[in-house]
Amino acid sequence: MEFKELPPVKEQLMKCVRCGKCRSVCPVFSEIGNETVAPRGHVFMVQMLRDGIVAPEQKVYDHLTNCLMCETCSVNCPSGIDIHELNAAARSYIYEHNPNLAKDLIFDTMWTNPAYLKNVVRMIWGAQASGAQSLGRKLGLTKLLPGDMPKAEKILTDIPWRSARSQLPAVSPAIGKKKFTVGYFLGCATDLLNPEVAKATVAVLTRNGCEVVIPPGTKCCGLPQIANGKMSTAQRLAIDNIEAFQKYDFDYIITDCASCSSALAVKNMELLLGTTEYREQARAFSAKVMDLTYFLIHVLDIHPPANDKAPRVRVTYHDPCHLANAQGIKDEPRELLRRIPGVELVEMKDANRCCGGSGTFSLTHYDLSMQILDKKMENIGATGADLVATCCPSCMMQLRHGVSRQGLHARLVHPVQLLSQAYEDQD
Ligand code: SF4
Ligand code: SF4
Incomplete structure (x- = not known):
């Protein structure tokens, strides 16, 4: 769909009354203090893009990416503008005019293919385990990496060797009387970086009467692609995920990852697929998606037994x-x-x-x-x-x-x- 016709661009831009409430809560603005990185500035920028006053150039993209997509501005905007959605739509529009091969490789090829992604994580694990990472750092080889990666690679510490998927069965039966059949959306980061979280999720759900199924063929939730100007890739991923879960008759689709549940929730699916032929399938899918903690409190109402000996x-x-x-x-x-x-x-x-x-x-x-x-x-x-x-x-x-x-x-x-x-x- 054309940029101007996208629902947030078409319906929400005119609602901005320039009150500045969004600016007062934005963590990026509070660090940089410049209107061009403020959410209000982003709204203005998107409007100028729509009206052809600014061209879809890389420097505009760079301004817009001074944003965490944290949605603090959107939830505080008195006019109810989804500022982060406007920003995401603009990033994609600009990216289409300024494609980048390295980014295509990362977000279209590697991150959309679970096997490739797993291999990349394995390579990082191998570099960490063999000391090659610190050697590479000392020799300055990491400076060859794109963007801020030479500095940021320090964040990727202690990557586990085995993914959650390789340790968990595809179907884990309920312990005791079965209450629900649950599809577990095992996100990439939980799978590859935090397998202990996934194991705990399955253990807690099965103990509380859920049969837990991890469908094969699930892919990234699409949030990294949206943040990086790749809305059409995120749409493709959403369709693939819907199709992977549609093969089952789940009572709920649960995820322990906040980013995944927000990506799979009604609002984001509407942004991605609301104007496509997949709209109804997306709605039926999202209606079953639930954050794990919400599910444990409101649906299962879990109460672990008291334990006076539990360490404080x-x-x-x-x-x-x-x-x-x-x-x-x-x-x-x-x-x-x-x-x-x-x-x-x-x-x-x-x-x-x-x-x-x-x-x-x-x-x-x-x-x-x-x-x-x-x-x-x-x-x-x-x-x-x-x-x-x-x-x-x-x-x-x-x-x-x-x-x-x-x-x-x-x-x-x-x-x-x-x-x-x-x-x-x-x-
Ligand atoms: S809070 Fe909303 S209405 Fe106010 S300036 Fe920001 S985007 Fe515009
Ligand atoms: S989404 Fe971006 S613009 Fe809005 S508050 Fe967060 S960092 Fe600021």
């Missing part, structure tokens, strides 16, 4: 933007943590403020990302927490890097890992 741990919770802003899910992860024996939940200041990771943002805008991260880490450090819980693998990776930058001792976990551990302690 101070846990603070960081809200992933894709859960809190994109889906309004803030209470459920906290409620889940409160229900786990031994957990003392300590709130950090500005828990709902972006950590600066935002998928690939820390890889493309490393210095800015670190400025935002350092503020988050100050707030985490002030809690004195032993554990930092969050529901997004990208936030986990970024916060883990923050912990190491600041010399803290806190460990990163997904709430489901603590829950799974609590059940194991009872066995």
Whole structure:
């Protein structure tokens, strides 16, 4: 569909009253303080693009990518403008006029093919395990990598050798009486970087009466592609994922990754496929998608048994933007943590403020990302927490890097890992 005809561009631009509320909450604006990187500036820029006042050039793209896609502006806009959607649409429009071979290889070829992606992660694991990564760093070889990768490769630490998919069966039967058949959307980052989270998810769901199926043929949720100007690739991925899950009759489609659930939710699917022949299939698919913590609280209403001997741990919770802003899910992860024996939940200041990771943002805008991260880490450090819980693998990776930058001792976990551990302690 033509850029001008895209629903957010066509219907929302005229709603901006230039009030500046979005600017006052934007983490990037608060670091840079320049109107061109403010959400209001982005809205203005998209309008000029639509009207042909500015050309779809790389420098406009670069301005627009000074944005975490955290959606803080969108949820605070009194006119209800989906500013991040306007930004995403504009990035794709500009990218079409300025294609880039390296980016095509990464986002169209590697990231859309689970086997390629797995091999790339294996190569990084091999480099880490053999010391080649640090040797490469010393010799300056990492400087050959594109964008801010030479600096950002430090974020990719301790990559596990075995993916979750290679350790989990395709079908895990319910323990005891079966309540639901659940399709588990195992996102790339959980699969390849945090297999322990996936194992905990399956353990907790099966223990609570769910048969868990991991359909073969699922692909990336498409969020990295949207953030990198590849809306048409994200559309293709969405269709592939819908088709992979349509083969089953699931009661729910569950994911433990905030980015995946936001990408698969109704709103984003509407953006990708709302004007296509896949609209109804996308709606039926999204209607079943649910964040894991929401499912555990509202559908299964889990209550792990009390345990007076459970060790006391101070846990603070960081809200992933894709859960809190994109889906309004803030209470459920906290409620889940409160229900786990031994957990003392300590709130950090500005828990709902972006950590600066935002998928690939820390890889493309490393210095800015670190400025935002350092503020988050100050707030985490002030809690004195032993554990930092969050529901997004990208936030986990970024916060883990923050912990190491600041010399803290806190460990990163997904709430489901603590829950799974609590059940194991009872066995
Ligand atoms: S908050 Fe909304 S209406 Fe106000 S300037 Fe920002 S985009 Fe425009
Ligand atoms: S999405 Fe986040 S970073 Fe981007 S303009 Fe909005 S508030 Fe700023």
